[in-house]
Amino acid sequence: MEAIALSRPGARAASAFAGAARPRQAFPMTSPPAPETRPLLHFEDLAVGSRCETGAHLLTAEEIVAYAREWDPQPFHLDPAAARDSLFGEFVASGWHVASLMMRLLVTQGWRLAGGQIGLQVDELVFRATRPGDSLRVVGEVLELRASRSKPDRGLARVRLTVINQRDDPALSCVVTQIILRKGGA
């Protein structure tokens, strides 16, 4: 990976979606803003430490089973009784279900990035047991920013994404490298 600029002197905080010092909300159950009401953030609008936080989604057993039937049909995601005899010892959501839910919360309630939410690579993707009744929100935080060397219309951001439950414990964490358009870009 190329060297990464660890700060962007020209960056400015954009509305409630940016700014490292934004206080943490324990249960942000507000309904999501309609997409068009969110400010459109370009690469220049982000700084290292910029944060977004979504509202929470209450995960149900029915949702866990529905996702698992289609994508991850293993006993510990399908059947609470069978789950007790598994390595988990309990009924839990598929990690890919939690990742998919993270994406939906980000796209519908997270920051609105110029060019969209386009991830090139994901690292350090860690899953923790996620159970029916967990209330899950997503926090994003910009770790690093750098301009693209080959394409002047865009930059790259490394963003820590964390899915957090109602006890403020992480359900999933990862670092995603995203493309974000610059102002005046495509």
Place this chain on the structure above:
Amino acid sequence: MEAIALSRPGARAASAFAGAARPRQAFPMTSPPAPETRPLLHFEDLAVGSRCETGAHLLTAEEIVAYAREWDPQPFHLDPAAARDSLFGEFVASGWHVASLMMRLLVTQGWRLAGGQIGLQVDELVFRATRPGDSLRVVGEVLELRASRSKPDRGLARVRLTVINQRDDPALSCVVTQIILRKGGA
């Protein structure tokens, strides 16, 4: 991470699901084996280089839209016309859709691992443009194996998972760290 044993002298190949030298199949369109017909592989059955390969799934535009509506509602995954004006320049599947499909293929047609397919961490998860009409299969290959220090009933495997299309190009690649039970384990 602890030091990792790069070979397991006692490991033995198990049926068609293991063995580094297994030749690559270009279009393995065979129907999936019923789960109970697959050999159950314990930690001791795997060796560095052990491979599995699933049959292929033909991805349709309808599937791309259905996943995107629920989990990743962005124009380039929902609308071929809007996708042409996006950074992708074309209609493509959500990367999380391809990851979910990878999991289904692995669980239903990949190796049957003692304890199930349980991933602790995923790294180097890279997405490539995946289009309607792509025929996707999954290849798994064991990179590293090590016994758990704290829990004698299990080991850990680092496995390279690659989703490969009909042109033998990768659609998704990642390295997952998985738990696998030992013989005589829980």
